[in-house]
Amino acid sequence: MTQCWKVGDVTITSVLEDETLHIPPEFFFPDATAADVARHPWLVPDFADENGNIGLRVQAVVIEQGSRTVLVDPCVGNDKKRSLPFWNEMSWPFLERFADAGFDLASIDMVVHTHLHADHVGWGTHLVDGDWVPTFTNARHLYTARELEFCREQGDPGVEAVYADSVAPVIAAGLSEIVDEDADLGDGLQLEPTTGHTPGHVSLWIESAGERALITGDFLHHPVQCAEPQWAEMGDYDVEQARATRRRMLARAAETEALMLGTHFTGSPAGHVVAAGDVWRFVPVG
Numbered sequence: 147m148t149q150c151w152k153v154g155d156v157t158i159t160s161v162l163e164d165e166t167l168h169i170p171p172e173f174f175f176p177d178a179t180a181a182d183v184a185r186h187p188w189l190v191p192d193f194a195d196e197n198g199n200i201g202l203r204v205q206a207v208v209i210e211q212g213s214r215t216v217l218v219d220p221c222v223g224n225d226k227k228r229s230l231p232f233w234n235e236m237s238w239p240f241l242e243r244f245a246d247a248g249f250d251l252a253s254i255d256m257v258v259h260t261h262l263h264a265d266h267v268g269w270g271t272h273l274v275d276g277d278w279v280p281t282f283t284n285a286r287h288l289y290t291a292r293e294l295e296f297c298r299e300q301g302d303p304g305v306e307a308v309y310a311d312s313v314a315p316v317i318a319a320g321l322s323e324i325v326d327e328d329a330d331l332g333d334g335l336q337l338e339p340t341t342g343h344t345p346g347h348v349s350l351w352i353e354s355a356g357e358r359a360l361i362t363g364d365f366l367h368h369p370v371q372c373a374e375p376q377w378a379e380m381g382d383y384d385v386e387q388a389r390a391t392r393r394r395m396l397a398r399a400a401e402t403e404a405l406m407l408g409t410h411f412t413g414s415p416a417g418h419v420v421a422a423g424d425v426w427r428f429v430p431v432g
């Protein structure tokens with residue numbers, strides 16, 4: 147079943163790649179235990195089980211606004227050689243789900259990347275006769291300069307060649323564009339720098355007919371971080387900066403009453419951030 151939400155005149159659709167449930171929280175949050183998660187019963191059942199084990203989803207988001215169609219964070223992809231076994235040389239039916247949701251590859255005008263980790267760029271390319279070729283051939287693929295540099299430096303060919311297999315072929319095909327971390331993308335789409343998880347990380351605000359939405363990327367990974375914003379995720383590059391960014395963005399999401407879509411949230415991934423003392427709670431919408 148395809149999940150979608152309306153924000154003003156814009157439709158936001160989730161295209162699922164993978165969802166894993168019942169993960170011990172310390173796998174992502176070294177400071178947390180299942181008992182710590184279980185202290186937040188509002189997480190059950192969408193985001194955690196009763197024992198305090200958590201879920202993680204990998205999904206892309208399609209934004210339809212008038213004549214423009216924008217894809218955000220194209221997941222892990224198929225056939226990619228990755229060090230994490232559950233991302234390595236996969237064959238998910240992602241493109242079938244993308245088509246079932248009513249989209250075709252050629253209709254994507256723009257691809258936005260919150261950052262360039264392996265689970266946010268993968269479907270930018272796919273394997274054809276042994277070569278990585280761009281998937282969205284009519285799209286401008288947006289990158290920030292800092293993030294591109296970070297991804298290129300982290301590249302370790304043969305093990306985690308994210309830049310080589312998922313970014314370089316897009317640039318070589320002339321489909322890339324470097325944008326500022328606070329770029330106005332027009333028609334109510336606006337990037338905001340959300341540094342910390344990675345150096346050039348951005349999040350995407352959507353505004354239409356007086357309503358707002360926020361696509362998080364990885365400034366938080368799980369709704370429990372609304373209540374525990376100090377919990378660092380194992381992939382956070384600069385833990386202190388990531389904490390400050392998380393607090394700033396959660397406060398902003400609550401203030402603006404935006405519909406926040408958590409890039410890695412399971413179950414019902416879109417909802418509202420509500421203040422609870424000096425932290426927050428996430429209230430999903432159906």
Ligand SMILES: [Zn+2]
Nearest residue numbers: 263343364381
């Ligand atoms: Zn990430």
Ligand SMILES: [Zn+2]
Nearest residue numbers: 263265266364
């Ligand atoms: Zn991620």
